[in-house]
Amino acid sequence: MNEAYVVNNEREVILNVGPQHPATHGVLRYVVKLDGERIVDSDPQVGFLHRGIEKLAEYMTYHQFNPYTDRLDYLASMNNNLAYVMAVEKLLGITDQIPERAQYIRVIMAELGRIASHLVWLATHALDIGAMTVFLYSFREREYIIDMFEMACGNRLTYNYIRIGGVARDLPDGFMDRLKEFTKLFYGKVKEYHQLLTKNRIWLKRTKDVGYISKEDAINYGIAGPCTRGSGVDWDLRRDMPYLVYPELNFEIPVYDEGDVYARYLVRMDEMVQSNRILEQCIEKIPDGPVMIDEPRYVWEPKERIMMNNYALMKHFVKVVKGFKAPPGEVYFGAENPKGELGFYIYSTGEGKPYRLKIRAPSFINISAMPKMVKGGLIADIISVIGSLDFVFGECDR
Amino acid sequence: MLFNDLRKGLAVTIKYLFTHAVTCQYPDERLEVPERARWLHKLETFEDSGKIKCIDCGLCERICPSKCIKITPVENEDHTKNAAQYEIDLGRCLFCGLCVEVCPELALSMTDKYELAEYDREKFVYTKEQLLNVKSKEG
Numbered sequence: 001m002n003e004a005y006v007v008n009n010e011r012e013v014i015l016n017v018g019p020q021h022p023a024t025h026g027v028l029r030y031v032v033k034l035d036g037e038r039i040v041d042s043d044p045q046v047g048f049l050h051r052g053i054e055k056l057a058e059y060m061t062y063h064q065f066n067p068y069t070d071r072l073d074y075l076a077s078m079n080n081n082l083a084y085v086m087a088v089e090k091l092l093g094i095t096d097q098i099p100e101r102a103q104y105i106r107v108i109m110a111e112l113g114r115i116a117s118h119l120v121w122l123a124t125h126a127l128d129i130g131a132m133t134v135f136l137y138s139f140r141e142r143e144y145i146i147d148m149f150e151m152a153c154g155n156r157l158t159y160n161y162i163r164i165g166g167v168a169r170d171l172p173d174g175f176m177d178r179l180k181e182f183t184k185l186f187y188g189k190v191k192e193y194h195q196l197l198t199k200n201r202i203w204l205k206r207t208k209d210v211g212y213i214s215k216e217d218a219i220n221y222g223i224a225g226p227c228t229r230g231s232g233v234d235w236d237l238r239r240d241m242p243y244l245v246y247p248e249l250n251f252e253i254p255v256y257d258e259g260d261v262y263a264r265y266l267v268r269m270d271e272m273v274q275s276n277r278i279l280e281q282c283i284e285k286i287p288d289g290p291v292m293i294d295e296p297r298y299v300w301e302p303k304e305r306i307m308m309n310n311y312a313l314m315k316h317f318v319k320v321v322k323g324f325k326a327p328p329g330e331v332y333f334g335a336e337n338p339k340g341e342l343g344f345y346i347y348s349t350g351e352g353k354p355y356r357l358k359i360r361a362p363s364f365i366n367i368s369a370m371p372k373m374v375k376g377g378l379i380a381d382i383i384s385v386i387g388s389l390d391f392v393f394g395e396c397d398r
Numbered sequence: 399m400l401f402n403d404l405r406k407g408l409a410v411t412i413k414y415l416f417t418h419a420v421t422c423q424y425p426d427e428r429l430e431v432p433e434r435a436r437w438l439h440k441l442e443t444f445e446d447s448g449k450i451k452c453i454d455c456g457l458c459e460r461i462c463p464s465k466c467i468k469i470t471p472v473e474n475e476d477h478t479k480n481a482a483q484y485e486i487d488l489g490r491c492l493f494c495g496l497c498v499e500v501c502p503e504l505a506l507s508m509t510d511k512y513e514l515a516e517y518d519r520e521k522f523v524y525t526k527e528q529l530l531n532v533k534s535k536e537g
Contacts, residue, residue: 067496150432153434316502
């Protein structure tokens with residue numbers, strides 16, 4: 001039995017937080033053993049949002065599973081699409097054939113998704129700690145991004161836009177103008193968030209030296225993304241295991257050594273600025289051209305070809321009903337998501353459906369480091385640690 | 399000291415006090431839905447004859463990740479097939495748009511009608527007649 005459930009002396013009390021607590025960002029049940037207001041031990045319990053997505057994948061063709069990846073980390077659906085699609089492309093061996101315009105569109109969407117996700121993190125993190133104003137301002141900017149996503153793909157939260165072989169459709173007219181406007185505006189907005197929070201004494205008291213995790217522990221727990229970069233681990237998959245056109249773009253990886261909530265806060269704030277820099281470069285560099293690979297074996301052909309060409313129509317029926325035959329083998333691809341490394345492991349036996357699909361969810365791994373972070377702290381620190389880890393239960397429980 | 403922090407924060411807030419609201423008074427005013435909106439499905443018909451375009455190939459039924467489309471075919475006198483019944487259970491629909499993408503006859507499209515709330519679960523099952531009569535902006 002877990003130590004968190006055993007009371008050793010009469011000073012200790014077991015308290016149950018959640019699963020419906022508003023500050024737990026979902027359905028996290030958190031059992032804490034207290035000595036007065038100090039946390040002696042704790043145990044996070046997950047699984048309340050389990051939908052069996054990994055199992056569902058075994059009964060679906062590769063194209064069919066794409067909308068389900070939207071429902072993992074629903075604050076950054078574009079990034080989930082990207083990670084899944086890149087994994088399938090790696091399995092098919094067509095990674096280097098993706099048109100350059102599609103690659104740039106993917107980077108734009110992924111970075112916009114990162115900013116949107118970090119804005120929700122900032123909003124809820126500040127709201128939990130008591131700074132309500134930031135919530136309204138960051139949702140205003142997020143709305144702007146979501147409007148852009150809606151222009152490009154038609155939905156506001158679950159996009160299903162990045163597809164195997166490219167992206168679903170080319171960017172609509174007016175998208176680039178809105179993006180330019182956004183990148184220009186956004187630096188000023190980040191400055192405003194800094195003005196509201198960064199030097200604020202209440203904010204500092206709630207976040208500094210709270211939820212400490214050392215560099216070694218961060219590596220040992222396997223936590224990734226902004227959480228490790230707040231502990232001094234200089235690791236970012238966009239730079240260290242590059243994919244898409246990231247090597248051609250110029251950006252910095254913010255790293256802070258303190259390892260507390262405040263350091264993780266600064267990492268994410270800087271990351272938003274860096275994402276904005278990437279977007280600016282993409283606007284300049286994006287070329288014209290096709291947005292979908294011309295590979296009739298794996299992707300659905302354009303409607304005109306299906307309607308005019310009988311053979312294409314027959315192939316289309318086979319591809320839709322049975323799925324394309326992926327080469328047998330196993331493949332892992334990890335992408336740098338706003339929450340950390342989102343990895344897809346696919347085991348294929350050469351059928352139209354994956355034999356096994358495993359999702360390495362960053363939220364799940366970040367939660368596992370929580371007892372280490374809150375140990376010895378005050379009970380109110382749980383709230384700021386939850387905020388700084390920024391997990392989403394759609395992804396954690398899968 | 400604390401007053402200083404308060405002043406800094408309030409500077410931002412007061413700046414926005416004199417700007418326009420970014421919100422929208424929803425039922426009275428509505429935001430514009432973009433052209434690519436993926437909401438309620440619509441069954442298309444031929445402009446000249448008014449006949450339904452769907453030939454009951456069943457691709458939308460097969461690709462649907464949540465299996466919410468159900469088609470019952472009928473054979474016409476000239477041995478062509480059409481959908482006698484076409485049901486979409488919007489209670490299960492993901493609005494992913496795959497059904498529209500795979501359709502080889504351009505018989506299905508998605509409109510900008512997004513107010514789909516109902517009091518009853520059965521009412522989410524849209525029948526062929528309802529789907530044929532969806533009014534969208536394009537007509």
